[in-house]
Amino acid sequence: MSQSSLWQLHTDTGDFAELCNALYQREISLIAKGDFSSAQSVQARLESLSYYITRTAHAMVTVIAQGHSPLLLDTHNASWSAKQGKQIPLSGQETEQECANIINWYLQKDIYVGLVVPVLLADHIIIDCIDRIDLDKQRIRTNVGGWFSLTIDELMHKGQETNKRLLKPNKKIMTSACTGHCWQGNNKQLPIIPTLRELLLSCSINWKNFKKPLAI
Incomplete structure (x- = not known):
């Protein structure tokens, strides 16, 4: 199976969607409470957020699916347990x-x-x-x-x-x-x-x- 097929497989799962949702909620809350020096700093953080959240959620689902991690995946809280x-x-x-x-x-x-x-x-x-x-x-x-x-x-x-x-x-x-x-x-x-x-x-x-x- 190709890398793109693996990406499609994992991003189509409910776990991936739940992880993204939990990560977005947490990161937006952190940004809202953050002390930023300028509006540009907030914009830069927001612009990169989608990429890093998607990448992280995909990586977490992948390491579990491939048996690489001994940890339990908590999709609701987007964390390991x-x-x-x-x-x-x-x-x-x-x-x-x-x-x-x-x-x-x-x-x-x-x-x-x-x-x-x-x-x-x-x-x-x-x-x-x-x-x-x-x-x-x-x-x-x-x-x-x-x-x-x-x-x-x-x-x-x-x-x-x-x-x-x-x-x-x-x-x-x-x-x-x-x-x-x-x-x-x-x-x-x-x-x-x-x-x-x-x-x-x-x-x-x-x-x-x-x-x-x-x-x-």
């Missing part, structure tokens, strides 16, 4: 040796700009992507998180000070990021719905190999 653990899933990312493993993962040659990665922001994990790599200074910049120094001291201590840490992807962490799971201490909180950008990025995750994203 999965069982939430009692605590934020940071096991394997906290000790000095574990931080060394994270650094080693990010310093490999198969890391590249555009790769989807998880970033811890205080009480929840977001889906982010690498937008710059500076090997000379051993640091990586992500689109939302900004610069992260790939040294053990910075990773362990500065991350605690700023409530912002670069994490190594694994299934539990990426599930938490995609579904917006949130905690306060050891108490579960209501999920934070990922942004439209995060939802689109989530569809490129290859759950069998986080360094080899899916084509969406």
